[in-house]
Amino acid sequence: MDAQGQEKFREFVANRSPALLRTAILLSGGDEHAAEDLLQNALIKVASRWNRVEEPEAYARQVLYRQQISRWRLRWRKRELTVADLPESAARERPDNDADLRLTVRRALSRLTPRQRTVLVLRYFEDLPETEVARLLGCSVGTVRSTTHRSLARLRSLAPELSALGLSDVPGPSGAVTPAEVGP
Structure with a gap:
């Protein structure tokens, strides 16, 4: 160069x-x-x-x-799942500010499988269409759709406090979470 x-x-x-x-x-x-x-x-x-x-x-x-x-x-x-907090301390009543929301989303994302996390990041945080995600991951569009569906369901179960805030579609382009808000 x-x-x-x-x-x-x-x-x-x-x-x-x-x-x-x-x-x-x-x-x-x-x-x-x-x-x-x-x-x-x-x-x-x-x-x-x-x-x-x-x-x-x-x-x-x-x-x-x-x-x-x-x-x-x-x-x-490596089958061990590492998390920063013990499961008992991860349960919160309601995040009061953006920092708590970012930490909650990050914690929930970290508990997803790498494939689920990758699909959600590509679809919602990078805002890529399903066809592009499928091309990048080397799988079919149907696989992307089903993985997205299962990942969002698991994310909602891992972070029920997000739905208490009215963010039922977290993460997502229409939700309150954007890449800048989740970043460091």
């Missing part, structure tokens, strides 16, 4: 890393360290193809998704 390309890449990283990191955090279930690793690996791949990539952010997001898919496909070795 020439000097001009390096400068443009540095600008890209400075400008787009926060948004890409938020997506990586959602994809990794709230594990910020895993998200940072995911983003760093994606940026390495973007840098190696910088001169050939027309849409660097789209390419970076695709690398993030595919790396996360590879991680959860290989996760068969």
Whole structure:
């Protein structure tokens, strides 16, 4: 990469890393360290193809998704579910502010399977159509639909306090949760 390309890449990283990191955090279930690793690996791949990539952010997001898919496909070795809080302390009456809402959504997303979490992040936080999600995940549109349906049902059961707020379609483009609100 020439000097001009390096400068443009540095600008890209400075400008787009926060948004890409938020997506990586959602994809990794709230594990910020895993998200940072995911983003760093994606940026390495973007840098190696910088001169050939027309849409660097789209390419970076695709690398993030595919790396996360590879991680959860290989996760068969590790069956343990790790959570930050014990289940007893995770139950709340009602989140009083946006920070509590973000934490509640993040906690609930982290308890979904990696596949469920990935489908919800792609569909609702990245606002991709079902056909694009199916293409990225290498499955059929019907699989995306059924996984989305089951994932939302599980998310609602994991975080019933969200429906008490009137956010019955959480997460979703019409709901009160956006990628910026769920981010770090």
